Amino acid sequence: MSAAPLSATRRIAVVGAGLAGLACARALHEAGVAVTLFDRHAEPGGRCATLRSPAGPFDHGLPWLAAGTERYAGQLRAWSDAGWLAPDPSAPGRWIAQPTMQSLPARLADGLLFAGSLEIAALERDGPHWLLRPHQAAPFGLDLSFDAVVVAMPAEQSVPLLGGDPALADAMRTVRSEPCWTVTAAWPVALPIRDDELHSPDDVLQRARRDDRRPGRPRLDGTRWVLHANAYWSANNLDVREPDVVKRLLDAFARAVGVRLARPSYAAAQLWRHAEVALPHTTPYGWNAELQLGACGDAWHAREGAQGAERAWLSGRSLGEHIAAGA
Ligand SMILES: Cc1cc2nc3c(=O)[nH]c(=O)nc-3n(C[C@H](O)[C@H](O)[C@H](O)COP(=O)(O)OP(=O)(O)OC[C@H]3O[C@@H](n4cnc5c(N)ncnc54)[C@H](O)[C@@H]3O)c2cc1C
Known part of the structure; x- marks a missing residue:
């Protein structure tokens, strides 16, 4: 019997379900890798958020999407063709998620294994694996042992989880x-x-x-x-x-x-x-192949001309593709 392809046996955790974590998890999922997406909030989205208030919904975080690179422009067109975005009548080139900004991450999480309301306090080495330690009790049956972990959150919040690789943690310490x-x-x-x-x-x-x-x-x-x-x-x-x-x-x-x-x-x-x-780190993402530990998000440079949300998406997507390619 031939060995199962690497992607079918490898289990990867992505911690942080903002645009970067979603992009990374989607790239892995599309490549056939078993991926679990964690977030401390009940719903995915991070800063691509909508506040539900007694006065109605407010898009109180990321206000719109706009592309500074061809790659992301193509992605926005695809989301628009799917009916997920509408052009912003106030400014050409800007897009607004439908029917709320948080609907976009909710759609991107569709089909992924999403473990919400779990704040990961620490990542521990357990032989060749990583063990996720959440603050809260994990739901019964949720396996918290993984072959690789991607940390997809704001620079300052990612530092405590990246301690296993001092170089990665130091890279995030330089970002404000x-x-x-x-x-x-x-x-x-x-x-x-x-x-x-x-x-x-x-x-x-x-x-x-x-x-x-x-x-x-x-x-x-x-x-x-x-x-x-x-x-x-x-x-x-x-x-x-x-x-x-x-x-x-x-x-x-x-x-x-x-x-x-x-x-x-x-x-x-x-x-x-x-x-x-204001000033992201100079590389598109961080990845330690030996430890199977990585980081992505808007703290990483991604590509020339990319703003925050675009950086987050491109950084997560590139890291997911890199890992799926067997890194
Ligand atoms: C008010 C506002 C205005 C903005 N305006 C613009 C703009 O005009 N243009 C632009 O390009 N960008 C703008 N941005 C920035 C843009 O929203 C972000 O760059 C982008 O959404 C970041 O995505 P991310 O996935 O890197 O991080 P996030 O969206 O922050 O996602 C990180 C996720 O990690 C989770 N998390 C954190 N710690 C843990 C933990 N220990 N365990 C589990 N989960 C954890 C969080 O809950 C969150 O869901 C704005 C942001 C805000 C808030």
């Missing part, structure tokens, strides 16, 4: 993510504001974006906005209480549009502690 305070707010009536988007209007706001007029979003009464503070203001106000962040960002928004804003019917603040990476 920038924070972003985000306010989601709804008003029961339309606001007298002409534009649906404002960019860098002052030293607090990075962007203000109307959320309820995006293609495919539910037409509820009133209006919903997402406000992103800039990285500098966010970094200098990390410990501010959420109600105070709501007030500061709404005041900045009112100043920017020159309108006295009515009290919103709903408002909440969320801190993305690792929102975007």
